[in-house]
Amino acid sequence: MGDERPIRESDLDLEFTREVRAEPGGTQLDLCIACGRCTASCPVQAQNASFNPRRIVRMAVLGMAEDVLGSDFVWLCAGCYACRERCPQGVLVTDLMVALKNIAVRRGIVHPSYRAQIAELRKFGRLYEVEAFNKKRSKLGLPPLEDRPEHATSLFESTGLDDLMDGPGEEPR
Amino acid sequence: MRLGLFLGCSVPVRAQNYEVSVRRVAPRLGIELEDLEGAACCGYPVQSVSRETALVMATRNLALASRRGLDLCVLCSACGGSLMEAAAELEGDEDLRARTNRHLEPEGLSYPGGVKVVHIAEVLAHRVGAARIRDAVERPLEGLRIAVHYGCHYLRPRETHPAGEDPEAPGSIDELVEATGARSVDYPGRLACCGGGILGIHEETALAITRVKLDAVAGAGVDAMVVVCPFCSVMLEGNQKRIEKAAGREYKLPVLYYPQLLGLALGFGAKELGLQLNRIKAKELIARVGA
The missing domain is CATH 1.20.1050.140 (Glutathione S-transferase Yfyf (Class Pi); Chain A, domain 2)
Structure with missing residues (x-):
């Protein structure tokens, strides 16, 4: 980390910490003893030092909203659950990463990769246009499938995902 | 059932x-x-x-x-x-x-x-069982060395996975492989992630994670790798040639879905199991088992 500087009280947003704690992935946040097993277990950290779960957990505890939510590292979790499996304190580290991303989205920051996937789901109800593959499927003796966009769009509308995604559309820096 | x-x-x-x-x-x-x-x-x-x-x-x-x-x-x-x-x-x-x-x-x-x-792998391992699979084998895959990749979401988080397998010491897919007559070969980091979760977020990091896996399997001297998840296959098989280029080494490692391996042991032909669609051709393996 080349950008080390002391953390000032003015950097901290305790409202953010409360928001994290209220998420299903944040309920065990305060039990973290900073032992670093999550970081030692993390396959992403092994290849890319900018993703450091222990550091992210500390930042969430301290309320470093700006540094976490505006970062690109918050999107780097591979969701492998090795950290959650090995945490001696039962901190739901993987779920915490989901919580942080969800909070970022609520503040208008959506990674373009997810925007693209949601756009596909809106078009086809799945991540791909399955009907385009029906010819190939029938050659293999596989049954045809239908694109049913409404199976996604109706739920996106009623759960408020559409409103979430219609925000200012900021991208992580 | x-x-x-x-x-x-x-x-x-x-x-x-x-x-x-x-x-x-x-x-x-x-x-x-x-x-x-x-x-x-x-x-x-x-x-x-x-x-x-x-x-x-x-x-x-x-x-x-x-x-x-x-x-x-x-x-x-x-x-x-x-x-x-x-x-x-x-x-x-x-x-x-x-x-x-x-x-x-x-x-x-x-x-x-x-x-x-x-x-499906849990169904085969726990509801069908290795014993019944062994009985159904018509073409034992003796002599084949297989590296099992469990993948993350097959095992974790343990709390929500009804099969209740220990994610730090799983055995179900190894047993399934051995039920076909093949041998499941250990290799370093066999429980590690394929990297797929962040392919769309940071490709370089994702492929570096996959490479660790491929390097480890290459060192174990196996005939093929076995997976039970389409995205693990995208990473380990679909991206294998790209990783070879970046790594400056050749793996030529066939990656089969477990039901494909099982199907060979049950006597199905390679085409019936869609093996012509595998990106890394398993020709030698198919010839050896006589499918």
């Missing part, structure tokens, strides 16, 4: 070899798979944006299975993870179920709880 078949997004498009091999081997072992009409995405890709929307998407699929009175069999481990987590969360929380079901009302659906979500 009757099970609803949940295909998800990737399998029917990118892993038809997986799907076709499952549909071949299942009936041979007394598994009757019924296609789940109206099923859509499991919700997993939406989780990072809205956990709530993802839960509702997962629940909709559970409700479809419940309406047909079926447990749900998944082929993709990420679909499995998403649906198992939703099922577990809803099982103990009536309020959450009511809130979630409200979004399904317009379609006339409701999820009362009770659906079990199982991965």
Whole structure:
């Protein structure tokens, strides 16, 4: 980390910490003893030092909203659950990463990769246009499938995902 | 045994070899798979944006299975993870179920709880069992050395996976491989991630994770790798040539879905199992087993 500087009280947003704690992935946040097993277990950290779960957990505890939510590292979790499996304190580290991303989205920051996937789901109800593959499927003796966009769009509308995604559309820096 | 078949997004498009091999081997072992009409995405890709929307998407699929009175069999481990987590969360929380079901009302659906979500490998390992598979083998794959890649979501998080296998010391897929007569070979980091979860976020990091795996397997001297998830296959097989280029070394490592390997042992032909669709051709392996 080349950008080390002391953390000032003015950097901290305790409202953010409360928001994290209220998420299903944040309920065990305060039990973290900073032992670093999550970081030692993390396959992403092994290849890319900018993703450091222990550091992210500390930042969430301290309320470093700006540094976490505006970062690109918050999107780097591979969701492998090795950290959650090995945490001696039962901190739901993987779920915490989901919580942080969800909070970022609520503040208008959506990674373009997810925007693209949601756009596909809106078009086809799945991540791909399955009907385009029906010819190939029938050659293999596989049954045809239908694109049913409404199976996604109706739920996106009623759960408020559409409103979430219609925000200012900021991208992580 | 009757099970609803949940295909998800990737399998029917990118892993038809997986799907076709499952549909071949299942009936041979007394598994009757019924296609789940109206099923859509499991919700997993939406989780990072809205956990709530993802839960509702997962629940909709559970409700479809419940309406047909079926447990749900998944082929993709990420679909499995998403649906198992939703099922577990809803099982103990009536309020959450009511809130979630409200979004399904317009379609006339409701999820009362009770659906079990199982991965096809769990079905084979725990409901069919290695003994019955051994009895059904017509062409023992003796002499084949196989590296098993469990993948993350087949095992973790342990709390929501009904099979209750220890994610730090699993054995189900090794047993399944050995039931075919092949040998499951250990290698460093065999429980590690394929990197697939962040392919769309940071390609370089994702492929570096995959490379660690391929390097380790290459050092173990195996005939093939076995996977049970379409995205693990995308990483380990689909991206193998790109990683070879970047790494300046050749792996030429065939990656088979477990039901393809099982199908060979049950006497099916390579084409019947979709092996012509595998990107890294398993010609030598196929010739050796005489399929």
